[in-house]
Amino acid sequence: MRINKRAAVVVTGAIAALAIAGTAFAFWTAPGSGKADASTSDTKPLIITQTSELKPLAPGVAPQPLEGTLDNPNDATVHVNSLTVKVDTNSKTCGAENFTVVSPISVSTDVVGNGTGNWSGGSIAFNNTDKNQDACKNVKVQLVYSSN
Secondary structure (H helix, E strand, C coil), X not given: CCCCXXXXXXXXXXXXXXXXXXXHHHHHCCXXXXXXXXXXXXXXXXXXXXXXXXXXXXCCCCCEEEEEEEECCCCCCEEEEEEEEEEECCCCCCCHHHEEECCCEEEEEEECCCCEEEEEEEEEEECCCCCCCHHHCCCCCEEEEEEC
């Protein structure tokens, strides 16, 4: 049987094409493995600041509004659902039960990373009772804020 040049070229080309295809296929399916590490960061607490200035509290005086800012020292956005306000008088004779605070304060806001947000909606009032409240005169009232 005699093979002509044209047939030899076609057969040689086909064999070369199969060899290249087999090599390329083997290259793309070669096994391998790898590893990568990632980490998370801690969240720094928000800085809650009351910006509203309160007048002296006294029995019968209308509730005073509470408002302020939320400073986010984190790189990522932080969502704040609400703020809780607690009264601390550091007094043995005039406790927190003498005051009414609207709390929790609904905020429901996102504070962007390294940004500032605002809050409002709370209030504080001195309760007007039928008892002598002289023990509360000149007592320093501290409001303690927390967020969630």
